Amino acid sequence: MELGLPGGPGPAEPGPRLRGLRGEDRAASASSVSQAEAEAGRRAPSVAAVLPAGGSGERMGVPTPKQFCPILERPLISYTLQALERVCWIKDIVVAVTGENMEVMKDIIQRYQHKHISLVEAGVTRHRSIFNALKALAEDQPNSKLAKPEVVIIHDAVRPFVEEGVLLEVVIAAKEHGAAGAIRPLVSTVISPSVDGCLDYSLERARHRASEMPQAFLFDVIYEAYQQVEIYLKIISLTWSELENSPFLGKAKCSDYDLEFGTECLQLALKYCHTKAKLVEGSPDLWKVTYKRDLYAAESIIKERISQQICIVMDAKEDEEHLGHCLEEMLRKELNHVKVTSGALCHADRHLQQIILEPCYNFVCVNVMTSDFEETQKLLNMLEKSNLSILYPVVVISVHFLDCKSVPFGQKMEHLMQIRELAKEVKKRNILLCGLLIYYPQDKQRLQESLRQGAAIIATLIKERNAGLVGQLLIA
Numbered sequence: 001m002e003l004g005l006p007g008g009p010g011p012a013e014p015g016p017r018l019r020g021l022r023g024e025d026r027a028a029s030a031s032s033v034s035q036a037e038a039e040a041g042r043r044a045p046s047v048a049a050v051l052p053a054g055g056s057g058e059r060m061g062v063p064t065p066k067q068f069c070p071i072l073e074r075p076l077i078s079y080t081l082q083a084l085e086r087v088c089w090i091k092d093i094v095v096a097v098t099g100e101n102m103e104v105m106k107d108i109i110q111r112y113q114h115k116h117i118s119l120v121e122a123g124v125t126r127h128r129s130i131f132n133a134l135k136a137l138a139e140d141q142p143n144s145k146l147a148k149p150e151v152v153i154i155h156d157a158v159r160p161f162v163e164e165g166v167l168l169e170v171v172i173a174a175k176e177h178g179a180a181g182a183i184r185p186l187v188s189t190v191i192s193p194s195v196d197g198c199l200d201y202s203l204e205r206a207r208h209r210a211s212e213m214p215q216a217f218l219f220d221v222i223y224e225a226y227q228q229v230e231i232y233l234k235i236i237s238l239t240w241s242e243l244e245n246s247p248f249l250g251k252a253k254c255s256d257y258d259l260e261f262g263t264e265c266l267q268l269a270l271k272y273c274h275t276k277a278k279l280v281e282g283s284p285d286l287w288k289v290t291y292k293r294d295l296y297a298a299e300s301i302i303k304e305r306i307s308q309q310i311c312i313v314m315d316a317k318e319d320e321e322h323l324g325h326c327l328e329e330m331l332r333k334e335l336n337h338v339k340v341t342s343g344a345l346c347h348a349d350r351h352l353q354q355i356i357l358e359p360c361y362n363f364v365c366v367n368v369m370t371s372d373f374e375e376t377q378k379l380l381n382m383l384e385k386s387n388l389s390i391l392y393p394v395v396v397i398s399v400h401f402l403d404c405k406s407v408p409f410g411q412k413m414e415h416l417m418q419i420r421e422l423a424k425e426v427k428k429r430n431i432l433l434c435g436l437l438i439y440y441p442q443d444k445q446r447l448q449e450s451l452r453q454g455a456a457i458i459a460t461l462i463k464e465r466n467a468g469l470v471g472q473l474l475i476a
Contacts, residue, residue: 045150045175048092048137048219049084052129053077053105053157054122060292067157068104069289071299072393072465073430076289077105078112079160079302082391085115087164090153092146094136096122096129112391118146130154130265131226138223148219151175154265155214160298161285167214173278174216179269181215182282209279212286215265217275222265225272306361306392307462310335312342313352313379314366323401323440324366330451331364335459345378356386361393362462367400368440372415373422380426380433389430395462396426396433399454401440416473423471434461435473450476 053067060066067077077095084093097105099121109117120136122129135141139148151171155162166182173180186205194200266277289298310331314324324342332340341360343352363383365376376398388394398419402412416435423433436457438450454476461469 044089045171046147047090047151047153047171048094048146048149049090049153049155049214050130050133050137051077051080051084051093051095051155051157052122052126052133053095054098054101054129055126055157060290060295062292065101066289066295068101068108069295071295071302074112074391075108076160076295076298077157078108078114078391079298080155080157080162081109081114081117082112083160083162084153084155084167087167090116090167091149092116092118092137094118094120094133094146095157096120096133098122127226127265127268134219134223134226137219150219151216152219152222153214153216154222156288158289159213159286160289161287161301162214163283163285166280166282166286167216169280170214170216173280174218177278178221178273178275179215179217179266179277180280181266181277182212182286183209183279184212184282184284184286186210211264211266212282213288215277217265217269221269221273221275225265225268228272302392303463303465307338307465309339309341309358309360310362310364310458310462311352311355311360312340312364312366313345313375314342315344315368315375323368326447327364327366327399327451327454330448330455331458334452334455338459345375345382352382356382356388359386359388361388361395363394363396364458365396365398367398373398373418376433377422380422380431383431384426384429392430393465394431395465396431397436397458397461398433399436399438399458401438403440413473419473420471427467427470432465432467432470434469434471437473437475 053065055067056065060069062069067080068075070076071079081093081095084090093116095105095117097119102119102121105119108114109119118136120132123132134152136144137146137148137152138144151174153167153171170180170182186208187210189202189205190208191202192200269275269277287294289295312324312328312331314322328340328342331338341355343355345352363379365379367373367375376396379396383389383394383396400416416437419433419435426433436454438454440447440450457474457476461474
């Protein structure tokens with residue numbers, strides 16, 4: 001069985017590629033998938049995803065459940081939803097959350113414009129939450145509004161870096177084998193302690209693997225396994241006399257331990273449906289946010305990924321010798337691992353609009369021989385209309401080349417300090433505005449050194465995305 005993908009198996013991590021989520025791009029993706037299926041003459045399975053998100057995050061050691069902990073002021077679960085939404089062949093995503101967090105989850109979906117999301121109430125354990133989500137996809141349930149998929153993906157709400165490639169692999173393997181799951185090599189040796197706290201035995205690390213997410217199943221396989229849970233619950237609620245005449249007698253196979261303490265869905269499929277899962281080697285990005293230090297690691301990864309492109313915005317009339325172009329060349333030289341592009345602020349510049357839509361989250365607005373923010377304000381207006389900053393903070397650096405001999409320094413600084421109020425206003429829309437002052441004119445050598453220092457400051461502001469520097473005017 002082959003499942004076509006638009007544009008190849010590109011990564012689906014939280015990062016710059018946003019347009020595939022909705023609108024014309026999603027329709028185009030779906031169209032290309034249909035064409036690929038028609039050419040191959042094979043039917044791709046219908047796919048849905050289940051995301052249990054009812055955990056309390058005890059190991060995190062914070063009062064907020066970890067799936068709702070903020071990264072760059074956005075809840076962790078939103079990044080995971082975004083990664084799944086990018087995959088156009090996942091038709092529905094069912095999230096299981098506790099009743100007390102239901103409104104919080106609804107607010108996240110609305111604020112970050114998530115699509116194709118359905119909510120169900122979580123159970124007291126992970127398995128109960130998954131079963132509740134599966135019921136929402138089953139056609140045998142009353143008031144069911146979702147279509148039953150052929151294959152269902154089960155993922156964790158706190159694994160935001162899942163890629164489309166591994167999702168495709170587990171779905172294809174599940175279609176063929178009934179169940180599939182991602183695995184990774186063990187980092188540490190697993191040992192079993194005895195009751196007195198001494199070593200009982202250890203496992204040979206090379207022969208064992210860590211079970212990760214995502215996992216995928218033929219829907220009928222995993223639903224049947226979880227139905228054993230429901231049968232067990234009905235039996236333990238009966239009296240002995242009721243049990244003798246019960247149609248459930250002899251049908252229960254799920255143990256209380258499986259229901260309350262089990263976490264491995266692949267094991268349920270094996271134990272109750274005799275389905276041996278195909279194991280798929282996963283990427284290092286499948287790690288789970290578990291401890292507080294993991295939040296910092298996840299934030300660092302996301303910052304790195306959205307800092308890979310910088311757009312220099314300058315007047316369309318500037319020639320090749322203009323200071324804006326000099327700064328652009330210095331950024332290319334000093335930041336050779338970052339894509340540096342340029343655009344103009346004229347209304348007809350479709351190139352700049354395309355850069356925003358790609359999207360790019362880092363802008364350097366060049367103002368030559370002026371201390372006002374007219375050009376910067378035009379850029380800010382464009383960014384606000386684009387809704388680019390809904391998912392990630394956008395960094396804008398207003399660069400001013402000023403001749404301090406022609407106008408008193410204090411007068412220029414008074415004008416430039418207006419950036420504080422402007423930055424405070426756009427910060428409400430998740431735009432981080434800072435200022436950078438570069439003296440001009442200078443001799444060529446000193447100018448190159450100022451440009452080099454300016455490039456270093458720009459790189460740091462973009463990489464760190466430090467809200468504490470918003471509204472500050474830095475000098476190169």
